[in-house]
Amino acid sequence: MNKLWVITLSVFKKNIKSIGFWTIVLSPILSISIAIAIGYFTINKDSQNCLIAIVSENQELKLEFFRLKSTDFKFKSAKNEKQVQKQMQDEKIDGYLKIETSKNSVIHAELYDSGSIKNKADSMQQILQTIQQKINAAKLNLSAADLTKLNSYPQFKKTQISFDENGKVTTKKDKFDMRSIASIVFTVLIVLFIMTYFSMIAVEIANEKGTRSMEIILSSIESKTHFYGKIFGMVLLAIVHFSIYAIAVICFCLTNLGKSLLQEIHLGDIFSGLFWWIIPFTLVSIFLSMCLAALAGSLVSRTEDAQKTMQPFVILAMLAFYLPMILSNDPTNIILRVVSYIPYMSAFVMPSQLANAVATIPQVVISFTILIIFTGALLSFSANLYKSNVLLYSDNGLLNNLKQSLKNARVETLASKVSRKD
Secondary structure (H helix, E strand, O other): OHHHHHHHHHHHHHHHOOHHHHHHHHHHHHHHHHHHHHHHHHHHHHHOOEEEEEEOOOHHHHHHHHHOOOOOEEEEEEOOHHHHHHHHHOOOOOEEEEEEEOOOOOEEEEEEEOOOOHHHHHHHHHHHHHHHHHHHHHHOOOOHHHHHHHOOOOOOOOEEEEEOOOOOEEEEEOOHHHHHHHHHHHHHHHHHHHHHHHHHHHHHHHHHHHOOOHHHHHHHOOHHHHHHHHHHHHHHHHHHHHHHHHHHHHHHHOOHHHHHHHHHOOHHHHOOOOHHHHHHHHHHHHHHHHHHHHHHHHHOOOHHHHHHOHHHHHHHHHHHHHHHHHOOOOOOOHHHHHHOOOOOOHHHHHHHHHHOOOOOHHHHHHHHHHHHHHHHHHHHHHHHHHHHHHOOOOOOOHHHHHHHHHHHHHHHHHHHHHHHHO
């Protein structure tokens, strides 16, 4: 146990001091922070009222603009186009609106700006539409109340309904959209951790194997102890990784923007029912990827070959990641149901099944049980083959090396049985 702890801490300290690890951890945080900052300042800039000059011979039409209360624009009257162009050149106004009306009272407007109010064109269109409706209502002798009724829209909302075994009906607010976003976030997180730790573990083991120092190491430490030490060291590293992201999320939630989002997004409602299963699926799948990485890393002879072993597993992960998106219109598709039971791939498909509320309790429990059993079996299998793997130096490829390692392991097992009989 003491040797296991020594190896675990050694792997942890070595990687946590590396610049590469902190680059991987902090890059998403910095990218998201920059994106939020840009969006925040852009929104603040867009929220400022733009000063628009109205150029029109119709004085009554000009008054309509001044009567309106707009959060995007301030309006001023102008005598002619040359005057406002000079004001734009001197940056006294942000743009001007040239308006004419036809004989049938249809507004013909053209907005001139230097590009500073291009994001508010839709708002200007709505203002013009409101004024046009008032003109049309006046021509048809409609009152303000009639116009309000004419512009009223139907109220619509979605409610999720479910039935228990006794046929009891339960209704609750539909959370499909937010759960879909949460499922995508978790699957992206799985992909990120798989790509990060698969590479780190494979390189960690392949590096020691490439230096031909494994014979010396395994002469003083049991192979299983060395293997578990590598895995648990990376688990500690992943815990730190998760903790940093958790702290970053908590800090964001303490900001004004985060608080406003939390008022709209009720986490307790999102992670109610079966949806909370997405968390253990994520954690176990990341650990499963670590076991696969350790097995793959022990089968290659050179450090540079460790990166190549990652490609088949990344392709498989990408296939499972995009499969729910391709079949998003048919969440009950038999392909999705079958894949949700396949270990490693189930972590990418099950979140979408949970978000769409098509996964039943037996399906979730069976899928998770299969995932746990497979992960434990793979961990034990990899640990038993570890000694044979790391002492095998061959460039015949991953599968050929695995076959050779299995043969060597059988020979060692038979030899040990013979020696015990003697």
